[in-house]
Amino acid sequence: MVRTLGAYPSGWRHPGAHKDPQTDAAILREVARLAEDAELDYLFFGDWLATGPDLEFRDPYLLARIDPVSAVLSLAAVTERIGLIATVNSTYADPYATARATASLDLLSGGRAGVNLVTGAEPRAAANHGRDAHADNETRYDRAEEFVRALRLLWESWDADAWVADSASGELIDARGLHPASFAGTQVRVEGPLNVARPPQSHPPIVHAGTSPRSRALAATEADLALIAAGDPAVAAATRAELRALAAAAGRDPDDLKVIVPVLPVVAETDAAARAIVDRLLLLVPIDDGVSSHARRAGFPANRSLASFLDVAGIEPGDGVRAASVDDAVSPSTAARFAEPAARTLETVRARTGRDLGGAHPVTWRHLIAAHAVPANFVVGGPATVADHFELWRDAGAADGFNVLSAFQPAQFEAFTGLAVPELRRRGLIGRTGATLRERLGLAAPRLLRAPEPVASGR
Ligand SMILES: Cc1cc2nc3c(=O)[nH]c(=O)nc-3n(C[C@H](O)[C@H](O)[C@H](O)COP(=O)(O)O)c2cc1C
Incomplete structure (x- = not known):
């Protein structure tokens, strides 16, 4: 196709x-x-x-x-x-x-x-x-x-x-x-x-x-x-x-x-290499990060901001979420409060990028906003997967x-x-x-x- x-x-x-x-x-x-x-x-x-x-x-x-x-x-x-x-x-x-x-x-x-x-x-x-x-x-x-x-x-x-x-x-x-x-x-x-x-x-x-x-x-x-x-x-x-x-x-x-x-399919030699490609694709999705200018352009979708993701997650702005930047890691305690659609997005991001909550390779808000706003039925992995x-x-x-x-x-x-x-x-x-x-x-x-x-x- x-x-x-x-x-x-x-x-x-x-x-x-x-x-x-x-x-x-x-x-x-x-x-x-x-x-x-x-x-x-x-x-x-x-x-x-x-x-x-x-x-x-x-x-x-x-x-x-x-x-x-x-x-x-x-x-x-x-x-x-x-x-x-x-x-x-x-x-x-x-x-x-x-x-x-x-x-x-x-x-x-x-x-x-x-x-x-x-x-x-x-x-x-x-x-x-x-x-x-x-x-x-x-x-x-x-x-x-x-x-x-x-x-x-x-x-x-x-x-x-x-x-x-x-x-x-x-x-x-x-x-x-x-x-x-x-x-x-x-x-x-x-x-x-x-x-x-x-x-x-x-x-x-x-x-x-x-x-x-x-x-x-x-x-x-x-x-x-x-x-x-x-x-x-x-x-x-x-x-x-x-x-x-x-x-x-x-x-x-x-x-x-x-x-x-x-x-x-997002394909690479190994599952890990394929997940790294999805990770990059998510980070390249234009979102309203408070810095980039594209968010002020005509036709920019309304659902690509931290505020709109928190709304989906059922979390009031300021309600214990102190993301100074959308590139901050999502804390396990915040993720535990996610309502269903946001929790599903989080699971998808973890499975497809290999990131986790906390640790050296954390899921950030940017990942969640991008994956929620631009969903795709990726099949991620090496040839066998x-x-x-x-x-x-x-x-x-x-x-x-x-x-x-x-x-x-x-x-x-x-x-x-x-x-x-x-x-x-x-x-x-x-x-x-x-x-x-x-x-x-x-x-x-x-x-x-x-x-x-x-x-x-x-x-
Ligand atoms: C997998 C898939 C691919 C489609 N590709 C096109 C396309 O290339 N161009 C197009 O005009 N519509 C495309 N459609 C839309 C349908 O042909 C159809 O026009 C649209 O879904 C409205 O008709 P419907 O109510 O029967 O779904 C595609 C639909 C599906 C499910």
């Missing part, structure tokens, strides 16, 4: 991290090379249809980045085996243009294309696309259902044998094999046929990412991969079971719907696969591919191959909407 600026908001500040979107072309190529050398299944690009200064602290990677379809098209030329999945927002995208782009990607990449259809959660996208408002969940998913049907019909515009190219007879195409989509829904209307040849995979794999009941229904009926949000294996296993049951109810083999979970996590989720029936995020680029992706991947391969957790993305993912042949015409006699 490629985020060139890093998937953790302070990742770009890590020494050596990529931090300039002007040079995204170079880092994209580097990430693609690492992923392909590691034999990963695909590169996945999310999308977001707006930007603004508020994202600087919350999701800096969304501020400015290469359009996902452009990214995969450029990477198609410098890769040979890896799948290339671009996100398309069906609320705003045009189905004919999307069918052209994705069929083109499939052709240019030799059958390695995939498309992640989302309905979008960013209200500002509306004004960027000439709409008055972001449509509600029902309207967005009504359109998404029509959109995916139109997309499949357009991909099937050309029968596999419609391109004849018989130089002797002069017959270039068999026009009987060229079909309009003639799709007329309530929100999507498109005539077709598509002016791009049939994609090598016929239907490039469709991913769907979402959370609502309508999202699950769409994933269960239409998706090859369902990208779900889940931080806990039990929750993911329940969602996966529900999606598989819905797929079966829709007449599909549930094994044809792969459930994918995002994961953010990271592989244990993947294995645990697999064994719990929680996921068929993972979208791997990196806290910063390229070092953390390099650590994942160089250190964790060999261990995952040794355990048989990865290593499938296939000429097309569909084959690599172990997916069945696509369910075509248009039955192949019987072979005409005399040809």
Whole structure:
């Protein structure tokens, strides 16, 4: 799951991290090379249809980045085996243009294309696309259902044998094999046929990412991969079971719907070295420490101060807490009074950074403020620890696969591919191959909407 600026908001500040979107072309190529050398299944690009200064602290990677379809098209030329999945927002995208782009990607990449259809959660996208408002969940998913049907019909515009190219007879195409989509829904209307040849995979794999009941229904009926949000294996296993049951109810083999979970491994040679990276990432989160100027900037989140953390901890300001600086250690007696959410944050910080209360390597207020304000489901450790996590989720029936995020680029992706991947391969957790993305993912042949015409006699 490629985020060139890093998937953790302070990742770009890590020494050596990529931090300039002007040079995204170079880092994209580097990430693609690492992923392909590691034999990963695909590169996945999310999308977001707006930007603004508020994202600087919350999701800096969304501020400015290469359009996902452009990214995969450029990477198609410098890769040979890896799948290339671009996100398309069906609320705003045009189905004919999307069918052209994705069929083109499939052709240019030799059958390695995939498309992640989302309905979008960013209200500002509306004004960027000439709409008055972001449509509600029902309207967005009504359109998404029509959109995916139109997309499949357009991909099937050309029968596999419609391109004849018989130089002797002069017959270039068999026009009987060229079909309009003639799709007329309530929100999507498109005539077709598509002016791009049939994609090598016929239907490039469709991913769907979402959370609502309508999202699950769409994933269960239409998706090859369902990208779900889940931080806990039990929750993911329940969602996966529900999606598989819905797929079966829709007449599909549930094994044809792969459930994918995002994961953010922080990897190093050893567990201790990985914890030191998390420690640094927390210390790099901009907080209101009474000194730095960023806290006075527009859009600075309100929850990044000692006062707001003490509020969460259920401790009155001045009530026995005498932190002269947010870099002071948290005393065991103060920590003992933390209310539940703050106590959980403290436990997370201890486990992930290796710090403790008191001692030579103490938890400071800065750690707690940062971890509370910028939570992340880090998986922290050396190769064995990271592989244990993947294995645990697999064994719990929680996921068929993972979208791997990196806290910063390229070092953390390099650590994942160089250190964790060999261990995952040794355990048989990865290593499938296939000429097309569909084959690599172990997916069945696509369910075509248009039955192949019987072979005409005399040809
Ligand atoms: C793991 C995950 C990744 C997502 N990635 C994107 C994305 O890149 N772009 C986007 O617009 N929405 C993305 N979404 C949001 C959903 O596609 C969806 O638009 C949003 O959650 C609202 O729909 P819902 O109510 O069904 O969840 C993602 C959702 C999940 C769970």
